[in-house]
Amino acid sequence: MKTKQNQANHWIQVAILAALGLAAVLSLILPQLLQRRREPQLLSLSVMLRDTDSSGWSVARQGMEQAADELGAELRFLTLTAANDSAEQEALLLREINGGAAALVVVPADPAALSAALNSWLVVCPAVTLESPMEGAAGVVSPDNALLGRQLAEALLEDWDGGGVVLLDTAQSRGGVADRLAAAEETLAGAGVPVAREELLPEGDVRWVMAFEPTVTQRTAEEKETEGRDFALYGVGTTTAITAQLERGSIAAIAAWSDYAAGFLAVRRAVDAVRGGTGTLTPLPFSVLRREDIYAPENQKLLFPVMSSSGR
Amino acid sequence: MNVFRRLAAQWGERYRKMSIQMVLSLSFTAVAAAGMLLMSVSLLWRITAASEELVAENSQRLLAQANLNLDSYLRRMMRISDTVYYRSIKNTDLAGDDLTGDLSLLYEENRDDLVSLAVFDGEGDLVSAVPLSAMKKEAEPAGSDWFQDAARSMENLHFSTPHVQNIFDDPDYPYRWVVSLSRHVQLTRGGVTESGVLLVDMSFSGIEEVCRDVTLANGGYLYLIDGGGELIYHPRQQLIYAGLLEENNRAAAAYRDGSHREEFQGQSRQVTVKTVGYTGWKLVGVAPAGSWETSSRQLPLFGLTLLLFSIFLMAFLNYLISARISDPIRRLERSIRELENGLAGVEIAEGGCYEVQRLSHAVGSMVSTMRHLMDDIVRQEEQKRRSELEVLQAQINPHFLYNTLDSVIWMTESGQQKEAIQMVTSLARFFRISLSKGKSLIPLGDELDHARHYMNIQQIRFKNKFTAEISAAPEAGELYTLKLVLQPLLENAIYHGCASAEDDGIIRVTAYREGEDLVIDVEDNGLGMRPELAASLLDEDRPELPTGGSGIGVRNVHQRIRLTFGEGYGLTILSEPDEGTLVRVRLPALSREEADRCRQGEVL
Numbered sequence: 001m002k003t004k005q006n007q008a009n010h011w012i013q014v015a016i017l018a019a020l021g022l023a024a025v026l027s028l029i030l031p032q033l034l035q036r037r038r039e040p041q042l043l044s045l046s047v048m049l050r051d052t053d054s055s056g057w058s059v060a061r062q063g064m065e066q067a068a069d070e071l072g073a074e075l076r077f078l079t080l081t082a083a084n085d086s087a088e089q090e091a092l093l094l095r096e097i098n099g100g101a102a103a104l105v106v107v108p109a110d111p112a113a114l115s116a117a118l119n120s121w122l123v124v125c126p127a128v129t130l131e132s133p134m135e136g137a138a139g140v141v142s143p144d145n146a147l148l149g150r151q152l153a154e155a156l157l158e159d160w161d162g163g164g165v166v167l168l169d170t171a172q173s174r175g176g177v178a179d180r181l182a183a184a185e186e187t188l189a190g191a192g193v194p195v196a197r198e199e200l201l202p203e204g205d206v207r208w209v210m211a212f213e214p215t216v217t218q219r220t221a222e223e224k225e226t227e228g229r230d231f232a233l234y235g236v237g238t239t240t241a242i243t244a245q246l247e248r249g250s251i252a253a254i255a256a257w258s259d260y261a262a263g264f265l266a267v268r269r270a271v272d273a274v275r276g277g278t279g280t281l282t283p284l285p286f287s288v289l290r291r292e293d294i295y296a297p298e299n300q301k302l303l304f305p306v307m308s309s310s311g312r
Numbered sequence: 313m314n315v316f317r318r319l320a321a322q323w324g325e326r327y328r329k330m331s332i333q334m335v336l337s338l339s340f341t342a343v344a345a346a347g348m349l350l351m352s353v354s355l356l357w358r359i360t361a362a363s364e365e366l367v368a369e370n371s372q373r374l375l376a377q378a379n380l381n382l383d384s385y386l387r388r389m390m391r392i393s394d395t396v397y398y399r400s401i402k403n404t405d406l407a408g409d410d411l412t413g414d415l416s417l418l419y420e421e422n423r424d425d426l427v428s429l430a431v432f433d434g435e436g437d438l439v440s441a442v443p444l445s446a447m448k449k450e451a452e453p454a455g456s457d458w459f460q461d462a463a464r465s466m467e468n469l470h471f472s473t474p475h476v477q478n479i480f481d482d483p484d485y486p487y488r489w490v491v492s493l494s495r496h497v498q499l500t501r502g503g504v505t506e507s508g509v510l511l512v513d514m515s516f517s518g519i520e521e522v523c524r525d526v527t528l529a530n531g532g533y534l535y536l537i538d539g540g541g542e543l544i545y546h547p548r549q550q551l552i553y554a555g556l557l558e559e560n561n562r563a564a565a566a567y568r569d570g571s572h573r574e575e576f577q578g579q580s581r582q583v584t585v586k587t588v589g590y591t592g593w594k595l596v597g598v599a600p601a602g603s604w605e606t607s608s609r610q611l612p613l614f615g616l617t618l619l620l621f622s623i624f625l626m627a628f629l630n631y632l633i634s635a636r637i638s639d640p641i642r643r644l645e646r647s648i649r650e651l652e653n654g655l656a657g658v659e660i661a662e663g664g665c666y667e668v669q670r671l672s673h674a675v676g677s678m679v680s681t682m683r684h685l686m687d688d689i690v691r692q693e694e695q696k697r698r699s700e701l702e703v704l705q706a707q708i709n710p711h712f713l714y715n716t717l718d719s720v721i722w723m724t725e726s727g728q729q730k731e732a733i734q735m736v737t738s739l740a741r742f743f744r745i746s747l748s749k750g751k752s753l754i755p756l757g758d759e760l761d762h763a764r765h766y767m768n769i770q771q772i773r774f775k776n777k778f779t780a781e782i783s784a785a786p787e788a789g790e791l792y793t794l795k796l797v798l799q800p801l802l803e804n805a806i807y808h809g810c811a812s813a814e815d816d817g818i819i820r821v822t823a824y825r826e827g828e829d830l831v832i833d834v835e836d837n838g839l840g841m842r843p844e845l846a847a848s849l850l851d852e853d854r855p856e857l858p859t860g861g862s863g864i865g866v867r868n869v870h871q872r873i874r875l876t877f878g879e880g881y882g883l884t885i886l887s888e889p890d891e892g893t894l895v896r897v898r899l900p901a902l903s904r905e906e907a908d909r910c911r912q913g914e915v916l
Contacts, residue, residue: 017631063550243485
């Protein structure tokens with residue numbers, strides 16, 4: 001009996017010693033293992049625009065780079081040889097997916113076609129869209145397009161004193177832009193304003209024009225300036241050129257949002273999707289600005305990004 | 313309370329089951345672990361505090377350096393402003409001269425840091441400006457904060473918060489962020505002085521360059537605010553402007569210079585503030601709490617590892633030391649337990665420290681004394697047994713001697729001298745063998761001779777009323793036997809078997825070997841007895857019956873044999889009335905050597 005008790009005591013002490021030794025070793029090893037696990041892998045993200053160059057997305061790009069820098073990702077910016085070429089966009093994105101891209105940030109030229117082409121791939125390579133929503137995507141970063149269209153139309157209505165409004169219908173296939181247009185059309189029609197959808201700025205006497213894409217807004221304002229035409233243009237976008245056009249009076253009002261925030265949020269959501277997050281995106285806040293609003297302190301922050309060259 | 317009692321009772325129960333080594337080991341380890349834990353916590357607390365102080369000192373040092381650089385930069389801008397004012401404006405009569413040349417020179421010298429230099433009159437109209445000389449049509453400098461600050465406080469230089477300069481008509485629309493340095497100046501126009509405002513637009517990048525390279529420890533950063541908390545520079549400024557990030561800049565504006573702890577968005581952090589001279593701006597260094605509290609969380613874990621390893625080492629040493637202390641006690645306890653179990657030849661283990669050695673020695677002495685006492689008892693018992701044996705043997709002689717001598721007297725008186733001589737001769741030989749030099753074990757031949765002499769004596773006494781046949785098998789001839797076992801049996805055979813019989817009696821003694829035993833049969837053809845009576849003759853509880861012979865009887869012989877050789881030996885009596893009696897003596901078949909060892913007291 002005594003011997004058995006002594007044996008039990010002996011083994012209890014050996015067990016305590018072993019537990020202490022194991023705990024000491026584990027406390028030495030575990031933090032390093034956990035730290036190694038915590039160190040996120042550098043993600044490769046492909047950013048696909050629907051334009052031939054990225055100059056119109058320079059601010060958004062800086063927001064993306066800021067997010068990539070903070071979240072441990074590297075970005076590849078891709079543009080098309082022809083603007084809004086959906087087929088080329090699909091081919092390039094498939095190439096990127098096959099090339100090992102962890103996620104995609106896309107400004108879809110044709111969301112429906114792109115969704116159909118990438119649908120089976122979006123499980124392994126999540127995509128976040130800018131401007132227009134896309135089925136199967138991990139999220140869309142854009143303002144509330146319908147609300148934007150409505151408020152832009154209301155800004156026009158504040159100035160309207162008669163005459164028809166030309167709605168530049170440049171993107172039937174892009175849902176976000178189409179939503180803006182539809183909401184503006186509905187608002188104007190509701191106010192009894194005659195509207196006409198046109199793919200190109202019509203020649204002749206036009207008094208009111210609405211554009212729903214930054215590039216179209218800028219191009220229309222340039223036409224107005226170069227051709228000396230006189231119409232009130234209501235558009236979207238916050239590029240320096242558009243702001244200058246607004247300041248010069250070529251554009252009556254713009255709906256502006258932070259491209260920097262859009263780029264940042266898109267990359268952050270994409271990285272989050274790769275790492276298993278299920279966060280949701282809320283619509284970007286936007287403002288409808290006129291010429292006299294440009295230099296208000298808050299609008300300066302919105303229209304003229306302060307680009308820290310250091311980043312963080 | 314009951315819980316504590318129950319726990320105490322359980323612990324007490326557990327304690328009673330513990331070995332001394334475990335009690336020592338666990339107690340020492342627990343005390344050492346508690347001490348080390350206390351020291352570790354204290355050390356960790358001190359290191360954390362020291363680390364926090366170190367981080368604060370580091371932040372203050374970096375902020376002091378940044379402040380120096382920023383102050384130097386701002387003073388350079390102020391010197392530019394002073395140069396424009398005191399060397400150009402004060403020496404220029406605007407009625408005839410133009411400031412543009414001097415302004416251009418200064419601008420060119422500092423174009424990396426400057427966006428524009430401009431002089432306005434009191435109404436906000438442009439007097440002179442470089443590099444752009446035309447204002448936007450809609451520009452209203454007099455409505456700007458920098459203009460109003462200068463007009464309001466004439467003695468001071470005023471630094472604005474960053475803004476996009478929108479006064480000058482630039483065909484490129486660069487929209488550059490600037491920090492405006494403005495001051496009230498006295499303009500001279502046609503000999504008359506008038507108020508004006510001198511504007512020095514500093515490039516925002518100049519301030520950014522001063523601040524951006526300052527990196528605080530472990531993810532800390534630095535930002536710059538004006539006296540009201542308005543953000544001037546922040547490494548993530550655009551994120552804040554875009555509403556994606558918040559900074560605690562308004563609260564930081566209220567902090568005094570030095571280090572402070574603050575909670576912001578659920579995060580504890582150390583904020584170090586340094587006011588930039590003259591401007592009232594504040595450099596704010598932010599170090600997340602993790603940077604000093606854990607030193608990347610490694611310090612507490614490393615401390616934990618050290619603590620656990622120390623406890624492990626201590627426990628191991630305690631285990632060894634307690635084992636060294638308790639092992640001698642355990643060996644002593646084991647020896648005593650073996651002793652209790654009756655194990656012979658147990659050595660009491662002695663060892664360990666002084667007290668245990670003394671204890672072991674005392675126990676050893678006690679055991680030795682006990683053994684001596686037990687040996688004495690055994691020896692005394694042996695002595696007693698031998699004495700008893702000798703008494704039993706001695707009981708034979710007086711009776712037999714009395715009867716024989718009585719017969720010799722009778723024969724001498726009746727003139728039977730020849731028979732008397734024969735009888736005395738046999739008696740003498742009988743006693744010589746009886747003596748056998750004091751040996752209790754004698755050769756079987758001597759014992760049979762002894763029986764013959766006895767029978768000779770008795771045949772003379774009983775006038776040959778019976779005959780005796782004594783023989784031994786050859787294989788039994790060399791064996792040894794306990795002496796004087798046959799004579800009492802022959803005596804019984806004579807007195808109870810043949811003396812009263814009407815016919816001539818025959819007494820036959822036959823010795824032979826049976827396995828490992830020596831068997832001697834003493835058989836007579838006398839009266840015999842009932843088997844139950846024969847069986848009871850050897851019963852020790854049976855009262856002694858008068859025999860008419862030597863008076864000792866077979867029981868004496870039976871007891872002697874069993875005392876000497878054990879329970880497996882002795883006599884067996886087989887008898888039937890009128891048939892005779894057979895007394896069988898069973899002894900171990902002893903060789904000479906075995907008999908010698910037996911004489912020396914060895915156990916067979």
